[in-house]
Amino acid sequence: MGLNKLIICLLIVIPFRKLFSQETTKDTIKTTNLSEVILTATRTARQLSSLPLPVTLIHKKKIIQSGTIILNEQTGIITVSDESGFEGVQIQGIASDYILILIDGVPLVGRSAGNFDLSRLTVGNIKQIEVVKGPSSSLYGSEALGGVINIITEKPKTETLEGNVSYRIGSFTQQDINLDIKQRIKKFRYGFFANRFSSEGYDLNPDVEGQTVNPFENYTLNGRVFYDFNNNLSLFSSLRFYDQTQEAGFTFDDTVFEGDTKEQEWNAHLRLDHKWNDKFDVDYELYYTNYTANERLANPISDEVLSDSDFDQKLLRPEVRGNYTFAKAGTITAGLGFQYDELDRTFFDEKVTFNSQYLYAQYDVNPVEKLNIIVGGRFDNHSEYSNQFSPKLALRYKLTDAIALKGSVGYGFKAPDFRQLYFDFTNSAVGYTVLGYNVAIDKLQELQAQGQILDVVVSTSELDNPLEAESSIGYNLGITYKKGKWNTELNLFRNDFKNLIDTRIIARKTNGQNVFSYVNFDEIYTTGLEVNAGYKINENLNINAGYQLLYAFDKTKEQLVENGEVFVREPQTNQTVAVEKKDYFGLVNRSRHNANFKVFYNIPKVKANVNLRLLYRSKYAQFDTNGNGLIDSYDNSFIDGYITTNIAASKTFSKDFNVQVGANNLLDYRDENIPALPGIQGYVKINYQF
Amino acid sequence: MKTMNTIKAIATSALFIGFTSCSSDDDDTQQPDPVQSEQVVNLAAPQTGGQGQPIGGEFAKFNFETGMQTTSDTDWDIAFRGTTIAVNGGTVTGTADEPTRNGNAGATIASGTFASVATADGLTFTQDVDASFAVPTGSDNGWYNYNPQTNIISAIPGKILVFRTRDGKYAKVEILSYYLDQDSSNPNSGRHYTFNYVYNPNEGETSLQ
Structure with missing residues (x-):
């Protein structure tokens, strides 16, 4: 505790001491770094330092120098393992389930019990990673409660063939092979990227049967083509493929079952950028992705199959969005789109599909030179749950050249996922059952007809109203200080979640076990502060320190206590x-x-x-x-x-x-x-x- | 081998049950009979079957008045078999080898610390009926939780069982452990109850402290 307090004090005091002592200095170096442009926060290119939202930008250069994916080295972002050992991000105390992951602005699907496994992503051909903290559903819809992580790939620029090839070997026979080439030939540009990553895994607990991480190998291929028809019309297309095979094993009743877990992912992304004139441009975008996972475990001697599970999710999303810039009165961004989701998996009776249509608009304006206002909202109409309206307001006020205040408040939501609605799972070893909300009544009747139900402990009328989307309101209030060698930011945050979906017992079975289903009940909050301070001692020596204080509690439980x-x-x-x-x-x-x-x-x-x-x-x-x-x-x-x-x-x-x-x-x-x-x-x- | 050991353990511990009570509580001389506060250690509650097979076996019966386990067909208040608790009131629920109910016992589960449940006044007592025990069975339904990962039965904290005895007196029980010597590290030593109880021997009196 003492150490922690000291760190906070240092982080807060040092920059401000500097701030006050330097107030009179006039010779500030213009440090505006033109490459610090963020696309994710507003869906327009915006200077990082001018944004009213808490945003983290991670450059390719830092990733290469660090030799690892460094999301968890950023203040306010950590990676945590879920119960299955998958690593997901946590931003401002908000779990991976509520953080949207994008590549070039389009979402990745395929979550395991809500968590997005970050190890699926390789960063060999990226330009930067942008992280917007706080609810961003006003632009991105579902899942963007805790924030958005957008991985931006690099656009080919030079006429000569450019690229790199690398090989890395590390502990646990971790091998990482990368090939990245890109080139521009007049109006045509292309990029090709290939990665193979493998490891023998490791075992942290030799007393327990099986390894902590089993051996795996994966491949990522990404081809991209760009074509500039003219100055006003350009095409971007990308095709990405990911394939992973990991050994799997499970010991049950002293019998060893072995098999493989296979994952595959396709992402096809097509975008036409049309600049009508200096004031007005439109993007037409089509995106398709398919994620599949399969795990089969069998006894290698008797060939008895212990489990064989499939997961096949598809998403298709056409979207049109445009920006209109007024002469002196800001920029309007608006978009509309349609999303088709489909999931076919083990423990579902049949393939299920979702449809949604959405519309969003945002107005980004500086009414006076020192004040930037972004106001926006998005409306989602969904086939399976009630419509969502997600507003957002963000302000930045420039107090001096060095100091700015920023504040934002926004709404975020996460649609109930397929599993929460359609799951039909009975644990064969123990005998409990988990039912999705939408199928709970029917399935319960089936179980009753089979004589498996002792009694139903909730009134079935409680299962009549549709499950609500989980939602949050997030507040961020910050101050930034950027002058000379200093780049400091302090941000206070609070996120209030309601309607969190969790399981509850809906019936008791004759075998003494329970039937669970999903229900909206939890209300939680996460609150705290983030401080980040960067100091450039000289052109070559850079120091950065960050700290996050976090309180994350369940309101209902707090009351019960x-x-x-x-x-x-x-x-x-x-x-x-x-x-x-x-x-x-x-x-x-x-x-x-x-x-x-x-x-x-x-x-x-x-x-x-x-x-x-x-x-x-x-x-x-x-x-x-x-x-x-x-x-x-x-x-x-x-x-x-x-x-x-x-x-x-x-x-x-x-x-x-x-x-x-x-x-x-x-x-x-x-x-x-x-x-x-x-x-x-x-x-x-x-x-x-x- | 394991089963042999278990049987031995059950047998030995059953022998000692009678000797393991201790007494405390202040002497409130106004009342003719002071409220008794006791602890029962390692009461063995074996069962047969389970894990998909029909459950059976004699219940281990307990008499609050004597503070002892009993084999009497009539002078018992509550009875244990595995995780199941029966009361001497109501009817048989329909499982094998149940004792007949000839008293007016009932049960309810109160929420709180053991000390905070100070009276039986105002509580509603239920009795065993066809297909349902007064103390609900199953994980998280009654007094215990079963963790399928660790296979451990743990008494849910804050669940205080309050009983009306066969003859209209009141007692409260806090189950502390389901394992021999309160050591859950060996799942085979389960079905051994250790519990605290407070018994008010004065008929019609609801005070439990």
């Missing part, structure tokens, strides 16, 4: 005691404190660079262990706070040959309960640029 209605067994006597407010720890997988510290150092003389990144995550809980439905200080699934140390160094030889050596988790921090953190991971990478 206050009423003295939550109990726990005192471990010494096993007697019931009431959980007190100080014992309520908050939501799972949330750390009160997260901090990062990064140093990047360039040594141009020898064409080398070196960097050190420290990440701290304070204590968090994995799950409720004492059955009272919340995390309290009596639970024993806590993971102690820890620091990860990552380093990397690279040197360029001759002109175009680069060698990188690095180590993630250099201090070899290990905990068998953190599946995504194996011991030290060293690596060597050779890159040839042409």
Whole structure:
């Protein structure tokens, strides 16, 4: 705690001390970096520093220098493992389920129990990653409650063939092979990217049968074609393919079952940019994606099949959007689109489809020079749940050349997913059943007819009204200071969620087990602050420190605790005691404190660079262990706070040959309960640029 | 092998049950009979069948008046078999080997710490009926939770069982553990109840403290 407080104080005090002492200096260096353009926040190209929203931009250069996907090295963003060990992002304490992942502005599908597994993404051909924090449903619709992560690929620019090929080998026989080429031939540009990534996996807990991460190999192919018909009309098209095979195994009743998990993904993206005149341009976009996953586990000797599950999701989305810029009165952005979703999977009776139509508009204006206002909203009409209107308002006020205030409030929602509506699953080993909301009544009647139901514990009229979309209202209030060598930002946030969907018991079965279905009930909030401070000591030495303070609680549970209605067994006597407010720890997988510290150092003389990144995550809980439905200080699934140390160094030889050596988790921090953190991971990478 | 050990353990622990009570509580001399606050340790409640097979076996019967386990067909208040608790009131629910009910016992589940449940006044008691026990069976329905990952039965904290005895007196029970010596690390040592109870021996009196 003492250390944490010290960090906060330093982060807050240092920049402002500087701020006040330098107030009178006039000779500010113009540091406007033209490459710091963000597309995601407004769907128009906007200077990062001018935006009224909390936005993080991660350049390709930083990713390459760091030698790893570095989303979790950004202040306010961490990656956490879900119960199945998949890694997802958490932004401002909001889980991966509520964060939309885009590539070049179009969404990726294929989530496992809500979580988007980030390891599916490779970053070999990207230009930058843009992260907009806070609800962004006003532009992007469903899932954009906690934020949007947009991966922007690089557009070919040079007439000569340009590209690179690289090979990286690291601990656990991790091999990463990349080929990226791109070229411009007059009006025609193309880019081709191929990646193969494989690992033998690792085992953090040899006492338990099976490995923590099983061996896998995956391939990503991405071809892109650009064509400029003329100055006003250009075409972009991209076809991406991803394929992964991972060994799978499961021991049940002393029998080992083996098999593979296969994942495949197609993304086809076509966009025509039409500039009618200086004021008006329109994008016509067509996007199709298909994600499939299959897992088959069988006894290798008897060929007895333990499980065979399929998942096949498709999404088709045409969209038209336009920008109209008034002479001196801002820009209007508007779009409309149609989305077709389809999912066919094991534990569904039949293929299910969703249709939705949507319309959005945004007005971005500076009524006076120092004030920027963005106001927008989106209307989604959906075939399966009630219509959603998602408004958003954001303001930025420039106090001085260096200091700006910004604030935003927005609505975000997440549609009930296919699983929550159509699941029909009975656990064969234990015997409980989980039913999707829309099929619950029918399925319950089937089970009753089979004599499997002892009694129904909810009134079926409660299942008549459609399941509501989960929704949130997010508030962000920040101040930025950017002057000379400093680039500092402080942001306070609060997100109020309601109608969160969770399971509840709807009936008891004659086998003593329960039938679960989904219901809207939870109300949670996440609130806290983020501070980030960057200081450029000189052109070559860059220091950055960040901190996030987070409180994430369930409002209903907080109330129950206050009423003295939550109990726990005192471990010494096993007697019931009431959980007190100080014992309520908050939501799972949330750390009160997260901090990062990064140093990047360039040594141009020898064409080398070196960097050190420290990440701290304070204590968090994995799950409720004492059955009272919340995390309290009596639970024993806590993971102690820890620091990860990552380093990397690279040197360029001759002109175009680069060698990188690095180590993630250099201090070899290990905990068998953190599946995504194996011991030290060293690596060597050779890159040839042409 | 395992089953043999279990049977041995059950048998030995059953022998000791009678000796394991201890007493406390202040002496309130106004009342003729003081409220009794006791602990029962390792009451064995074996069952046969389960896991898809029909459940059977004798219930382990308990008498609040003596504070002892009993084999009497009439002088019992509550009875245990596996995770199931029967009361001596109402009718048989229809499972095999159930004792006949000849008293007027009833049960209800109150919410709170053991101390906070101070009276039986105002509580509604139910009795065993066809196809349903007064103390609901099944994970999270009554007094326990079953975790399918760890196979552990744990008594849900804050669930205080309040009983009307066969002869109209009141008692409250907090089950502390379902495992021998309150050690759940070996699932085979299950079906051993340790519980605290408070019994008011004065007929019609609802005070439970």
